[in-house]
Amino acid sequence: MTNSLRALAWLLALPLHDALAGEVEMLHWWTSPGEQAAFAVVTTQLQGAGVELKNAAILGGGGNSAMEVLQARAIAGNPPALAQLEGQAIASWTLLGFIQPQDEVAGEQEWDRQLLGVAPRVNKIGGHYMGIPGNVHRLNWMWVNRALLARLDMDPPTDWPGFLDAVRALRAKGIKPLALGNDPWQVALLFESLALGMGGKEYYQKAFVELDPVALGSDTSRQILDRFRELSELVLPTLSGQSWDQATADLAEGRAAFQLMGDWVLGDLLARGVAVPEQVQCLPAPGTQGLYVYNMDSFVMFNANLPKDHLTIARALASPDFQLAFNRANGSIPVRRELSLADFNPCAQLSRIDYDRAEAAGNLMPSVADSMALHPLYQKAVESELYRFFNQPDLDREGVIRRLGAVARSASSTSIEARLR
Numbered sequence: 001m002t003n004s005l006r007a008l009a010w011l012l013a014l015p016l017h018d019a020l021a022g023e024v025e026m027l028h029w030w031t032s033p034g035e036q037a038a039f040a041v042v043t044t045q046l047q048g049a050g051v052e053l054k055n056a057a058i059l060g061g062g063g064n065s066a067m068e069v070l071q072a073r074a075i076a077g078n079p080p081a082l083a084q085l086e087g088q089a090i091a092s093w094t095l096l097g098f099i100q101p102q103d104e105v106a107g108e109q110e111w112d113r114q115l116l117g118v119a120p121r122v123n124k125i126g127g128h129y130m131g132i133p134g135n136v137h138r139l140n141w142m143w144v145n146r147a148l149l150a151r152l153d154m155d156p157p158t159d160w161p162g163f164l165d166a167v168r169a170l171r172a173k174g175i176k177p178l179a180l181g182n183d184p185w186q187v188a189l190l191f192e193s194l195a196l197g198m199g200g201k202e203y204y205q206k207a208f209v210e211l212d213p214v215a216l217g218s219d220t221s222r223q224i225l226d227r228f229r230e231l232s233e234l235v236l237p238t239l240s241g242q243s244w245d246q247a248t249a250d251l252a253e254g255r256a257a258f259q260l261m262g263d264w265v266l267g268d269l270l271a272r273g274v275a276v277p278e279q280v281q282c283l284p285a286p287g288t289q290g291l292y293v294y295n296m297d298s299f300v301m302f303n304a305n306l307p308k309d310h311l312t313i314a315r316a317l318a319s320p321d322f323q324l325a326f327n328r329a330n331g332s333i334p335v336r337r338e339l340s341l342a343d344f345n346p347c348a349q350l351s352r353i354d355y356d357r358a359e360a361a362g363n364l365m366p367s368v369a370d371s372m373a374l375h376p377l378y379q380k381a382v383e384s385e386l387y388r389f390f391n392q393p394d395l396d397r398e399g400v401i402r403r404l405g406a407v408a409r410s411a412s413s414t415s416i417e418a419r420l421r
């Protein structure tokens with residue numbers, strides 16, 4: 001069964017308004033071991049504030065299935081009280097009038113001043129905080145199984161030609177190079193690191209954040225797609241449709257050498273008792289040193305089922321103690337600028353240092369694959385083109401470039417963001 005069918009089956013089995021009186025239902029996609037640990041922190045925090053949370057978890061990394069369920073429930077008039085949302089989706093739900101502004105608590109707690117700069121950028125729509133910022137994730141990480149590389153006397157690659165050489169060498173030894181599930185979201189994340197690492201920040205910004213037809217149709221795009229094809233031909237025979245966290249288990253247990261994926265991998269490694277960075281090391285994705293690709297999870301409240309204690313909930317989720325405990329479990333970094341990460345894992349500490357440097361240098365890049373840059377409609381269209389190209393060796397790169405150009409044209413003629421910002 002596909003994730004969407006599973007999601008639909010779940011939805012149909014759900015009696016309307018089934019949260020017990022007094023319970024606050026939260027829809028999210030934190031289902032891997034590390035994510036469950038992070039969600040347990042949400043539950044405990046809200047319990048401490050006198051709020052019982054009902055867990056509406058929907059399987060599927062990146063949240064595609066969760067977003068389908070959310071849409072169906074909202075249209076049926078039964079949205080959850082709380083939901084995990086990302087970036088551009090917050091703007092869409094705001095435009096439709098479904099979600100509750102958080103300006104009161106944002107004002108009280110001076111979010112504009114206290115939070116990292118990406119928090120207002122992502123959560124403020126038309127001057128109002130529409131989401132409660134939960135974390136900042138770094139996406140351009142390369143997770144490396146050190147023992148595997150040491151056994152082959154191999155240094156971790158720092159650029160894409162080096163990465164492809166490493167992949168070839170690992171294949172020749174019969175070792176699976178990439179911990180990757182062959183699913184559109186994971187493949188799009190891989191492409192994002194490749195496009196940024198090869199094309200650099202100006203190209204990435206123009207081609208994939210602004211969907212600029214000239215950048216999309218450039219020779220840089222051709223070179224990137226050629227590398228993507230090379231990589232797919234090397235790794236496809238070793239891939240299955242596994243979830244990102246099953247892939248992380250392969251990495252942790254020495255069945256695969258690298259994983260190019262966001263820092264939720266760190267949350268999972270820690271939940272599995274893996275020593276990081278001693279066993280699995282975190283390094284910037286090849287060619288992306290000094291750049292920081294971010295995404296951010298936000299908590300939003302649906303006004304059709306707004307809990308009466310919504311201010312208490314917002315205060316609890318934005319509090320410093322929650323931010324510390326939640327992000328330590330999640331692998332991400334807190335959104336509150338002043339918090340010390342002294343007892344965080346070294347990879348999270350490095351993420352915060354790199355965030356600050358990238359912010360000062362103008363090197364913070366929104367993730368395209370994970371909903372920070374494009375409206376979900378165009379993000380899906382780009383994702384599906386890349387996924388088809390990755391899986392179909394006979395697909396011509398010029399066709400992909402043409403179709404991405406068509407996505408860019410329709411995006412520029414229907415910009416929703418322009419109506420909101």
Ligand code: BGC
Nearest residue numbers: 035060061062063264297370
């Ligand atoms: C979310 C993370 C989550 C990951 C994998 C991302 O879109 O931002 O919080 O851990 O998906 O499920």
